[in-house]
Amino acid sequence: MEFGERLRKLRHQKGLNQRELADEVDIDFTYLSKIETGKMSPPSQDTIRKLAEVLGADLDELLVLAGRVPDDVKEVVTQSREHPAFLREIKDLGEEELEELRQKAKEIREKRGQKSSSDSN
Template sequence: MQFGQKVRELRILRGLTQRSVADSLSVSVSYISKVENGKLHFGDYPSANFIHKLADELKADEDELLLLADKVPASIRQRIRQRPELFRQIAKMDKHALDRLESSLNTVN
């Protein structure tokens, strides 16, 4: 799922037009259109700030949108800063190890 796609999906789901979203966020319609189509003339995604307001307007999960926009949510960044070595280690694991880790977390111990 792409970022723009997700935004469009949510917008439609809420029964909103690009114009109404644009007005609510005080940006132009063309900007919303470009966001949904991934056509921002440089950089691929809107700013974290914009995503914040957008998530609010669409009643969406902000962190999910941030992740789709390849940005690291503050909640995760904070943890990484607190335990850099843990995260470096996890990042170094291969797919299988990650799978095992994920399922072990989902297992009620």
């Protein structure tokens, strides 16, 4: 699904017309129309964030559809050379496999947190 198509669907689900949504996020409604029809590229990350808030949408989903990398993810990727290498390794994994890895990472973080808590006692 394209960004504009998803945006239109979310807007309809909220029962908003283009002018109402545009007013809520402080953009011109003709600009919004062009985004929804694919005549304009997706907007900036800040505008996408506002759209997600107003529409009650998942910010990460909209950013991915817009071809944008969330700022907090950019920070993670640039922490060490291992982070981009890891992402390259997992690029072809399916949703279930990625969820397994996410859960494993969560377990590791929790275990590390428990260890550092017991070390300080």
